Every structure is written in C-alpha cells, then in structure tokens.
Amino acid sequence: MDKIKFDTKSLDLFYGDFQALKSINIKICENEVTAFIGPSGCGKSTFLRCLNRMNDLIDSVKMKGEIIFDDKDINGDIDVINLRTRVGMVFQKPNPFPMSIYDNIAYGPKCQGLKDKRKLDTLVKESLTKAALWEEVKDRLNKSALGLSGGQQQRLCIARTIAMNPEVILMDEPTSALDPIATAKIEDLMSSLKKDYTIIIVTHSMQQAGRISDKTAFFLMGEIVEFDETPKIFTNPNDKRTEDYITGRFG
Amino acid sequence: MKSEHKNAIVADKIATVILYCIAGFFLLLLAGFTAYIIVKGIMAYQPGIFSFERTGIGVELFNTVYLVLISLIISVPIGVGAGIYMAEYAKAGKVTNYLRICIETLSSLPSIVIGLFGYLVFIYMTGSKYNLFAGALAVSILSLPLLTTVTEDAIRAVPSIYKEGSLAVGATHWQTIVQICLPVAMPRIITGIILAAGRGFGEAAALLYTAGMSSNVNPNIWNPFDPMSLLCPFRPGDTLALHIWALKTESMTPNADQIADFSAAVLLVLIFAFSLGSRILGARLDRKMSGK
Ligand SMILES: Nc1ncnc2c1ncn2[C@@H]1O[C@H](COP(=O)(O)OP(=O)(O)OP(=O)(O)O)[C@@H](O)[C@H]1O
Numbered sequence: 001m002d003k004i005k006f007d008t009k010s011l012d013l014f015y016g017d018f019q020a021l022k023s024i025n026i027k028i029c030e031n032e033v034t035a036f037i038g039p040s041g042c043g044k045s046t047f048l049r050c051l052n053r054m055n056d057l058i059d060s061v062k063m064k065g066e067i068i069f070d071d072k073d074i075n076g077d078i079d080v081i082n083l084r085t086r087v088g089m090v091f092q093k094p095n096p097f098p099m100s101i102y103d104n105i106a107y108g109p110k111c112q113g114l115k116d117k118r119k120l121d122t123l124v125k126e127s128l129t130k131a132a133l134w135e136e137v138k139d140r141l142n143k144s145a146l147g148l149s150g151g152q153q154q155r156l157c158i159a160r161t162i163a164m165n166p167e168v169i170l171m172d173e174p175t176s177a178l179d180p181i182a183t184a185k186i187e188d189l190m191s192s193l194k195k196d197y198t199i200i201i202v203t204h205s206m207q208q209a210g211r212i213s214d215k216t217a218f219f220l221m222g223e224i225v226e227f228d229e230t231p232k233i234f235t236n237p238n239d240k241r242t243e244d245y246i247t248g249r250f251g
Numbered sequence: 252m253k254s255e256h257k258n259a260i261v262a263d264k265i266a267t268v269i270l271y272c273i274a275g276f277f278l279l280l281l282a283g284f285t286a287y288i289i290v291k292g293i294m295a296y297q298p299g300i301f302s303f304e305r306t307g308i309g310v311e312l313f314n315t316v317y318l319v320l321i322s323l324i325i326s327v328p329i330g331v332g333a334g335i336y337m338a339e340y341a342k343a344g345k346v347t348n349y350l351r352i353c354i355e356t357l358s359s360l361p362s363i364v365i366g367l368f369g370y371l372v373f374i375y376m377t378g379s380k381y382n383l384f385a386g387a388l389a390v391s392i393l394s395l396p397l398l399t400t401v402t403e404d405a406i407r408a409v410p411s412i413y414k415e416g417s418l419a420v421g422a423t424h425w426q427t428i429v430q431i432c433l434p435v436a437m438p439r440i441i442t443g444i445i446l447a448a449g450r451g452f453g454e455a456a457a458l459l460y461t462a463g464m465s466s467n468v469n470p471n472i473w474n475p476f477d478p479m480s481l482l483c484p485f486r487p488g489d490t491l492a493l494h495i496w497a498l499k500t501e502s503m504t505p506n507a508d509q510i511a512d513f514s515a516a517v518l519l520v521l522i523f524a525f526s527l528g529s530r531i532l533g534a535r536l537d538r539k540m541s542g543k
C-alpha cells in the first residue's frame with residue numbers, strides 16, 4: 001500500500017451561498033499521477049485550489065471538513081507559505097513573471113531567503129534540466145521569459161515549481177493552451193517527474209488522463225462520482241454516469 | 252436588409268469624420284497655444300536672462316525644479332503607499348468608504364484653500380517665514396489624491412495570474428507586491444508621477460502664502476544650512492509660475508512683460524522635458540519586462 005499524501009474527509013466548499021464541492025472524500029497516494037476529469041463547472045479547479053489554499057484569495061469561500069496533508073489538517077493551524085512551497089501549482093494559462101528566465105526560477109527560492117549566487121545558479125540549471133527546457137534556453141537565461149513560446153513558458157512554470165523542490169505538484173489543465181507537440185513534451189515530462197513528486201492534474205482530455213495517470217477521479221456537480229485505477233475507470237466503470245461521460249454520451 | 256447595411260456604413264463614416272474633426276481641433280488649439288508661447292518667449296530673449304541676479308530668472312528656474320523634486324520625494328512614497336494599501340489591504344467596508352470619500356474630496360479642493368491651509372499650519376503655527384519646504388508640502392497635499400488613485404488603479408490592473416503564480420511558489424503577500432505587482436504597475440505609476448509633477452510645475456495659488464513670492468539668495472553660498480544659500484529648502488523662494496504672475500500683475504521692472512513671456516516658454520520646455528524623460532524611462536522599463 002502506497003503512502004497517502006492527501007486525505008480529504010467530507011469536504012464541503014461554498015462560494016457565498018453556492019455549494020461548489022459536496023462531501024469530497026479522496027485519498028491521494030504518493031508518487032502517483034492522479035487525474036481529475038469531469039464536465040466544465042463541476043468543481044475540479046476549486047478542489048485543486050483547496051490543496052494549496054489558493055482559495056484563501058477569494059473572500060466569499062467557506063469550507064467545512066478536513067484536508068489532511070501527511071498528518072496535518074491544512075485548514076488548521078499551519079504555515080501557509082510553507083504549505084505552498086511543499087505543494088506547488090502550475091496554472092492553466094502559462095504565467096511566467098515579467099522578468100528574465102533566470103529570475104523566474106530564482107524568484108521562489110530567493111523569497112525563501114536563498115541568496116548564495118552559486119547555489120542559485122545550480123538550482124536554476126537543475127530545475128530547467130528537469131523541466132526539459134535547459135537546452136532551449138541556456139543561452140538566453142537573462143532574456144525576458146515573456147519572449148518564450150507558449151509551450152516553453154509552461155515548461156518554465158513547471159521548472160519554477162520544481163525549483164521549490166515540492167512534494168506535490170498541482171496542475172490545472174496545463175496543456176489546454178498548447179499545441180500537440182508542446183503537449184506531448186509536457187506529458188513526457190510528467191511521467192519522468194512522477195518518481196520524485198506526487199502529481200495531481202486536471203484535464204479535459206480523456207486521452208491525456210488515460211495516457212499519463214495512475215488513478216482518475218470523475219467529478220460531477222461538485223461531487224466525486226467515482227475514483228479508481230485509471231484503466232478501470234476507462235474500461236469498466238462502476239457508475240453509469242462515469243461511463244456516459246467517458247464514452248461522450250453525456251448531455 | 253441591403254439599405255440597412257448601407258446606413259450602417261454611412262453612420263460609421265460620419266462618426267469617424269466627426270471624431271477626427273474633434274481630435275484635430277484640439278490638436279490645433281494645443282499647437283497654437285504652444286507655438287504662441289514659444290515664439291513670444293524666443294522674441295523676448297535677452298542676454299543674461301538665465302543669470303542668478305535680480306534681472307534673471309535663474310533662481311526661479313532653480314526654485315521650480317527644487318520645489319517639485321522635494322514635493323515628489325514627500326508625496327510619491329506616501330501616495331504610492333496609500334495606493335498599495337487601498338488596492339491590496341483595505342477591506343470593503345465603512346472605513347474604506349470613508350477613506351475614499353476623503354481622497355475624492357481632497358482631490359477636488361481648490362489649490363488656494365490648500366495654500367491657506369499650508370500657511371496656517373506650516374507657516375503660522377510653526378512660526379516660520381515663507382519657505383520652499385512649506386511650498387513643497389502644500390504641493391504634495393495637492394498631488395497626493397492623484398498619486399493614490401493612480402497607484403491603486405495600476406495595482407488593481409496587474410493580471411491576477413502573476414499574483415497567483417507568485418503566491419503559489421510560497422512568496423508572501425508583501426514579497427508579491429514589491430517584486431511582482433509594483434514593477435508591472437510601474438509604467439502607469441510613472442504616468443501618475445508625471446501628472447503630479449506637472450501640477451507642481453504649474454502651481455501658483457498654493458505657493459503664494461507658503462513658498463512666498465520672492466527670493467533672496469546669494470548664489471555663491473553652498474552651505475545648504477545657510478538661509479541665503481540656493482540649496483537651503485527653508486528659505487523663501489518663488490517658482491517660475493508665481494514669478495510670471497507677479498511680473499504680469501505688480502512688477503515695477505521696465506521689461507517685466509518680456510521676462511514673463513520668456514519665463515512662460517522656459518516653463519513649458521521644462522515640463523515637456525520632464526514628461527519626455529519620464530516616459531522614456533517608463534518605456535524602457537516596459538521593454539525590459541516584456542522581453543522585446
Ligand atoms: N470565485 C468564484 N466565485 C463564485 N463561484 C465560483 C468561483 N469560482 C468558481 N465558481 C463556481 O464554482 C463551480 C466550480 O468551478 P470550477 O472552476 O471549480 O470548475 P471546473 O470543474 O474547474 O470547470 P472547468 O473545467 O471549466 O475549469 C462553478 O459552478 C463556478 O461557477
């Protein structure tokens with residue numbers, strides 16, 4: 001049995017009066033890729049953003065239930081900054097900061113107080129190498145990151161996350177803004193990152209979920225309908241609604 | 252159907268022509284004014300007009316730049332700080348609404364009122380003579396609302412994906428503001444600073460009873476603590492705008508009109524140079540960030 005990284009217990013989430021998540025119970029295992037699928041508006045992003053407390057930014061959000069990370073409830077008395085260095089996030093739209101490629105990677109570690117130039121140099125190189133971007137950008141580290149292509153920008157954002165050496169990487173439709181070649185690169189990247197990190201990815205592409213994930217959770221109207229091994233979900237789901245969704249027969 | 256389509260095209264053409272006419276009219280008006288002031292200024296030129304003697308405007312020119320600089324040093328940190336507070340920390344509620352009303356009221360106060368307030372507080376209550384520093388404080392009060400609003404808008408306009416990206420790598424709120432939001436908002440904040448400085452360059456009413464209407468300096472004293480020194484901010488000093496007004500209304504000097512005309516042209520060039528300089532700086536910052 002793999003070690004459990006995240007364990008949520010009857011998690012409810014409200015935006016004002018609107019309930020976006022209903023009694024979510026899910027155990028996410030270490031060093032696996034877990035995919036969240038489901039129709040638009042069913043709460044996938046909302047749930048993902050719970051896991052690094054990104055919803056703190058939205059005033060109207062109210063939560064009930066527990067999210068146990070390792071052995072602590074992250075909505076309890078924990079250090080949010082520390083949580084976010086351990087649980088990194090890659091966004092749907094590539095969002096490199098308007099600064100140089102080097103500074104983009106060094107930003108997080110610098111914010112944590114790392115000043116040693118040599119250590120930063122190594123870290124930048126390592127992170128970019130892991131994100132399969134080093135060869136493409138090693139000669140232009142001091143150029144602005146906004147000059148990169150969309151796919152390169154997204155890999156830069158992954159590198160930026162890796163530089164924090166997190167335990168978990170959350171990805172919200174990381175390839176939805178990219179072409180098939182860039183997408184393939186990022187998918188390869190995810191399989192190679194799996195041995196070091198726990199990855200949770202939201203995707204609208206069944207093929208993508210099928211290719212890269214070990215387990216898949218199907219969300220519908222704020223609930224998890226089914227959560228199981230990916231092959232099982234795609235070949236022999238227990239719930240009629242899951243089957244309807246993955247076969248495209250969904251309303 | 253066909254004729255409706257034609258009508259739309261005609262309406263579009265008419266609107267375009269009208270908008271061009273309005274823009275052209277203002278452009279002409281502005282060009283006219285500028286040309287008038289510059290030409291009159293050049294014709295009024297006489298040797299030695301930049302001198303620091305009584306007949307020259309060297310002291311006034313220096314006072315203008317000095318006063319605007321001091322006022323920016325005071326108002327930019329406070330205004331930008333207040334703007335950051337309003338955009339990032341102020342929670343929606345009574346206190347914030349009250350603050351907003353205060354800022355709006357302050358921004359619509361006539362500058363003579365600020366001038367008299369400045370006289371009361373900075374001159375009368377402190378028991379000092381008219382001085383440049385008091386003038387700079389008065390101008391700061393004038394430009395604070397503008398700086399605050401511009402900064403608040405600029406920070407609010409920073410795309411939230413930058414902010415989220417920064418917080419997601421474990422940066423604190425303050426680190427995010429200083430290292431991400433402020434640089435991105437900088438070009439717009441610079442525009443605000445240009446506008447604020449413009450108020451300072453052109454201000455007269457707020458300075459009448461704060462900085463005073465005359466200067467008495469000895470350009471050879473360099474010790475900034477000597478009240479006769481040009482560099483001393485705690486001495487009376489009239490700026491170009493005020494000087495022009497004084498020359499045109501009550502001066503006894505025979506060629507007062509010429510000096511005033513020339514001063515006006517110099518003031519115009521000064522403001523133009525300042526705006527241009529700041530804009531170039533802003534554009535350079537912008538280019539550096541967008542990687543072109
Ligand atoms: N800031 C917000 N305020 C109020 N309601 C919100 C907010 N963000 C999301 N919602 C609502 O919560 C529900 C879930 O949204 P969420 O973004 O989690 O969906 P999603 O599954 O990620 O959809 P998509 O696949 O389109 O990204 C939606 O009905 C949405 O309208």
Ligand SMILES: [Mg+2]
Nearest residue numbers: 044045046172
């Ligand atoms: Mg989403």
